[in-house]
Amino acid sequence: MSMAAGSEVAGTIASYDRSAAEFAVRNASFRPARALAAFAACVPAGSLVLDAGSGPGRDCAYLAELGFRPVALDLSRAMLAEGVRRGLTAPATQADLRRLPFADASFSGAWASASLLHLPGIDLVPTLRELARIIGRGCLYLALKEGEGEAWQERLGGPRFFRYYQVDAVEAAVREAGFEVTARWAGLPGPDGYPWLNLVAMIS
Numbered sequence: 001m002s003m004a005a006g007s008e009v010a011g012t013i014a015s016y017d018r019s020a021a022e023f024a025v026r027n028a029s030f031r032p033a034r035a036l037a038a039f040a041a042c043v044p045a046g047s048l049v050l051d052a053g054s055g056p057g058r059d060c061a062y063l064a065e066l067g068f069r070p071v072a073l074d075l076s077r078a079m080l081a082e083g084v085r086r087g088l089t090a091p092a093t094q095a096d097l098r099r100l101p102f103a104d105a106s107f108s109g110a111w112a113s114a115s116l117l118h119l120p121g122i123d124l125v126p127t128l129r130e131l132a133r134i135i136g137r138g139c140l141y142l143a144l145k146e147g148e149g150e151a152w153q154e155r156l157g158g159p160r161f162f163r164y165y166q167v168d169a170v171e172a173a174v175r176e177a178g179f180e181v182t183a184r185w186a187g188l189p190g191p192d193g194y195p196w197l198n199l200v201a202m203i204s
């Protein structure tokens with residue numbers, strides 16, 4: 001499926017806005033145990049962390065259980081509203097990952113699970129720099145899909161844009177944004193057959 005260049009984020013968010021309740025139900029029971037353990041080992045206990053592209057905020061609950069103070073951020077108003085309906089207690093902000101409405105060094109960590117994969121490739125490094133800016137010193141968790149190129153995929157709610165990455169290219173982007181990669185591992189393929197690529201990175 002082809003869509004106009006420049007519509008990647010708006011088209012994807014419109015798709016999530018139309019399918020927030022179904023997304024929340026389908027994904028509610030997944031617990032990213034390895035990622036949570038790796039993130040918890042990297043970020044000081046009790047600190048403020050940003051769930052960057054939180055969706056309905058399932059991971060905010062896990063991060064709070066670990067003793068962190070999560071803040072949810074998503075551009076889809078319906079995803080955040082669905083989170084609140086399902087009991088999300090973390091503060092929630094509707095904003096674009098590419099322009100975070102937070103001061104420099106205001107968080108100790110950022111958790112970006114399955115969110116930056118919806119940005120055009122050209123936005124990856126600037127968005128990682130934006131995350132580095134609000135973290136100052138701390139850690140980032142990133143989950144993307146491994147593969148080549150980009151595609152619009154038909155999903156609940158309509159087409160969503162996906163950008164796929166090779167792990168070495170992601171490592172290079174993360175380093176370019178000022179982080180050091182401390183862990184990386186592959187995950188099982190999702191419904192579209194692409195395996196997950198997981199990284200933890202630190203700015204010291």
Ligand SMILES: C[S@@+](CC[C@H](N)C(=O)[O-])C[C@H]1O[C@@H](n2cnc3c(N)ncnc32)[C@H](O)[C@@H]1O
Pocket residue numbers: 009012013016027052053054055056057058059073074075076079095096097098112113114115118119
């Ligand atoms: C696959 S969902 C992942 C949700 C959650 N992090 C999880 O792992 O279940 C992707 C989320 O990223 C959000 N998103 C995509 N592009 C965004 C952008 N430019 N700014 C903020 N949120 C964005 C979508 O609205 C959606 O909630």
